[in-house]
Amino acid sequence: MSSMSTSAIRLRKKKNVKKGIQFCLMVCGASGTGRTTFVNTLCNRSVLPGKDSDDPSTAHHEEGIKIKPQTIELELDEEGTRVSLTVVDTPGFGDNIDNEACFAEILTYLERLYDDILAEESRIKRNPRFRDNRVHVLLYFLMRRLSPRVNVIPVIGKADSLTPLELAESKKLIMEDIEHYRIPVYNFPYDIEEDDEDTVEENAELRGLMPFAIVGSEDVIEVDGRRMRARQYPWGIVEVENPRHSDFLAIRSALLHSHLADLKEITHDFLYENYRTEKLSKSVDPSGIMSASGMTGGGMENESLDPQSLASQSVRLKEEQLKREEEKLREIEIKVQREIESKRQELLARESQLKELESRMGRGETQQQMPGGFGGLGEEEEAEAGMER
Ligand SMILES: Nc1nc2c(ncn2[C@@H]2O[C@H](COP(=O)(O)OP(=O)(O)OP(=O)(O)O)[C@@H](O)[C@H]2O)c(=O)[nH]1
Ligand SMILES: [Mg+2]
Numbered sequence: 001m002s003s004m005s006t007s008a009i010r011l012r013k014k015k016n017v018k019k020g021i022q023f024c025l026m027v028c029g030a031s032g033t034g035r036t037t038f039v040n041t042l043c044n045r046s047v048l049p050g051k052d053s054d055d056p057s058t059a060h061h062e063e064g065i066k067i068k069p070q071t072i073e074l075e076l077d078e079e080g081t082r083v084s085l086t087v088v089d090t091p092g093f094g095d096n097i098d099n100e101a102c103f104a105e106i107l108t109y110l111e112r113l114y115d116d117i118l119a120e121e122s123r124i125k126r127n128p129r130f131r132d133n134r135v136h137v138l139l140y141f142l143m144r145r146l147s148p149r150v151n152v153i154p155v156i157g158k159a160d161s162l163t164p165l166e167l168a169e170s171k172k173l174i175m176e177d178i179e180h181y182r183i184p185v186y187n188f189p190y191d192i193e194e195d196d197e198d199t200v201e202e203n204a205e206l207r208g209l210m211p212f213a214i215v216g217s218e219d220v221i222e223v224d225g226r227r228m229r230a231r232q233y234p235w236g237i238v239e240v241e242n243p244r245h246s247d248f249l250a251i252r253s254a255l256l257h258s259h260l261a262d263l264k265e266i267t268h269d270f271l272y273e274n275y276r277t278e279k280l281s282k283s284v285d286p287s288g289i290m291s292a293s294g295m296t297g298g299g300m301e302n303e304s305l306d307p308q309s310l311a312s313q314s315v316r317l318k319e320e321q322l323k324r325e326e327e328k329l330r331e332i333e334i335k336v337q338r339e340i341e342s343k344r345q346e347l348l349a350r351e352s353q354l355k356e357l358e359s360r361m362g363r364g365e366t367q368q369q370m371p372g373g374f375g376g377l378g379e380e381e382e383a384e385a386g387m388e389r
Helices: 005-017 033-041 098-123 163-182 196-210 246-256 260-284 289-293 297-301 307-362 377-389
Strands: 021-027 068-075 084-090 137-139 218-222 226-233 234-239
Touching: 021 033, 021 260, 033 084, 033 246, 098 260, 137 297, 196 246, 218 234, 260 297, 260 307
Parallel strands: 021 084, 021 137
Antiparallel strands: 068 084, 218 226, 226 234
């Protein structure tokens, strides 16, 4: 899916230069895990404000989660490729004793944006200023509950606080958990047969890095005459963009260059499409299709919600919906045909009555006409008329 011909890439670039391509990233994780610093490092400027230190008198209050979208324009390279990036921060996530409400709120947020698109799509006259705010990727880990609605990429924040051995071990354990619990994550999908060699190699490499080790910094430091984002410690310097220190470069180029289009495509073609089908089939038939397809609340835990199964589920739901609509149409058609047939019979009867009346009039039997005009003659009157003749 992420393979693209060079001319397509060139064309996309050309388009993007003119008009910033729109992309939305959500960052999710407990307080202090480095979300703000990562976003500011990614955008190379202060997008999200730092946190004021907690007031000890209120620090124990559970504030719940706040969902804060913010849009900035980014110029990516010397060619002037622009991205209109919306960053959605989720302060307060995971800070409560019971975090159920956080998941529910994020889910409601993701679904509300899908509902906005659904409503916009069904308008007769589209709003030219409508902005698609759907979230294309969510950065954090172990987000099984949210995966059916958004591309999730697992990351380890503040990776420099782990020794290389600890980091390798953490990565291994997290991937084992993801596999064991079959948590659907965006795993840089590729097809060895269909995709070109470069795409396969690039995606396999990115998949191998998961979960991405992230180091962020608000400071720009001069190292060997070059100014760079880095973290300075008494014992040395951690360079954000040094692949030996962190996977920041890999995740940045995946998000803002190589996989931006793919993340948007999956959001629209699978995640949103699946939501749309669920929603529409719910409104067509609230009786049981959702529970049958395993896509209701509990269905979120469904183990096979990778893009492929989402797609086939979506197709199946659509087929079922179409079948029901076809049946309804067929019923209406039969009803209409019956009505037409009965009207035709009625008309034929009237026509023959009319003909008979005309022939009688021709024979001067007009006085036998019924008082009601073309009401026709009953059997009795007909018999009477026959007797008079
Ligand atoms: N060692 C290290 N520290 C980091 C890194 N990124 C951020 N920090 C530090 O971790 C602390 C919290 O970082 P923030 O970016 O504010 O974390 P946050 O997730 O936005 O936290 P809240 O907004 O409070 O929920 C700050 O002191 C940062 O300097 C990193 O990559 N490595
Ligand atoms: Mg923050």
